[in-house]
Amino acid sequence: MILVTTAGKVGFETVRLLRQKALSVRVLVRNPEKVKSLVEIGAEIVVGDLDSLPSIDKAMKGIQTVVLVSPGIPAQELNVVHSAKRAGVKRVIKITNDASADSPIARRRWQYEIEAELLASGLNYTLLRANAYMQNVLALAPAIKKTGGFGSSAGLGRMGMIDARDVAAVAAEIAASSVTHVGKTYKLTGPALITYSEVAATLSKVLGRPVSYHELSFEEDKNAMIHAGLPKELAEMNAQFFGMVAGGDCDWLSEDVPVLLGRPARSLEEFATDYVSTFS
Structure with a gap:
């Protein structure tokens, strides 16, 4: 079972593509009314959000792979990392962008903080740097x-x-692959x-x-x-x-998308x- 942590522009498409591959996939959402089409194609929905540890732990039950995609707020994504660690998840595929501890842009500092703790957690990880x-x-x-x-x-x-749909396609391809891609960062x-x-x-x-x-x-x-x-x-x-x-x-530029897809x-x-x- 694969967990996708949100159903935004990347997460929604990732779920859709995983279901096209006939894989079991669960998605954490705040408003199930907005993802009826995902339910119709067989995705499992857990209502909650990334600020709610109980809802994350509920969504994490029985999960082998997590596709971690969200606006990149450290407290929220680290809730997912800690829950994945507790649940014995095999790997985390994190959607990210440029990350730097000393960037003038807070969003990039946040990504650095999340990535550093993910790496320190001991979980198997793959970073998709868009x-x-x-x-x-x-x-x-x-x-x-x-x-x-x-x-x-x-x-x-x-x-x-x-295109965010290509980021989703890479995430789905790696989540579905028997190749682990552990410790890899793709641009x-x-x-x-x-x-x-x-x-x-x-x-x-x-x-x-x-x-x-x-x-x-x-x-x-x-x-x-x-x-x-x-x-x-x-x-x-x-x-x-x-x-x-x-x-x-x-x-x-990078050739990682055509190589992977x-x-x-x-x-x-x-x-x-x-x-x-x-x-x-």
């Missing part, structure tokens, strides 16, 4: 529909953007380095209408995100990240085509 998600572009859809364009403080920084990217200017060009092509991109300062980007409804702390963290993108922080990673154009209705 570059920026293509799905983050979906947050730009309201601005694109309203103004015909979008802005960012990422400047012309390049990113090895990856997950799309097939090409992409700037936000190229995102605009790709959307223009797919949508059949012009989509513009304009560069923003840190303060302009932060304030735009706050105006769009993001909490100030999260908006500041995101603007910090985009500033690092401008400096080349995400300018890296036996097919190319999805391109930005494929992603935009699949989500065209969101931008229309």
Whole structure:
């Protein structure tokens, strides 16, 4: 039995793919109404959340493999690590991103803290270190529909953007594999380095209408995100990240996705085509 710890953009697709492989899979969710389609394909649901140790322990019963995917809050993910250790889980596959103890971005410091404790736990682990998600572009859809364009403080920084569905596919492939991948860290990217200017060009092509991109300062980007409804702390963290993108922080590619899946990673154009209705 495989446990997937949340049913967000990566977790939901991981569950779906595992069920396609006819594997027994359980998912921890807060609202079962949102995952009816997973129940329909045979997934087992446990209602709870990552702040609730009793619900995590309940979900962990009989589990051999955990796919640890969440927003990356240390207390929550470490609840899962400790529960997995108590339950004698054989391996943990953790979805993560760049992690550093001294990063200016809190999210990366959090990931470092989680990874360090996972490694110290003695559990068998595999780390899936993803570059920026293509799905983050979906947050730009309201601005694109309203103004015909979008802005960012990422400047012309390049990113090895990856479709979250490919991250899920790698997680499902490793969870289903007889090969353990123990102690491995895989870097997950799309097939090409992409700037936000190229995102605009790709959307223009797919949508059949012009989509513009304009560069923003840190303060302009932060304030735009706050105006769009993001909490100030999260908006500041995101603007910090985009500033690092401008400096080349995400300018890296890897062949791990095609090697692990036996097919190319999805391109930005494929992603935009699949989500065209969101931008229309």
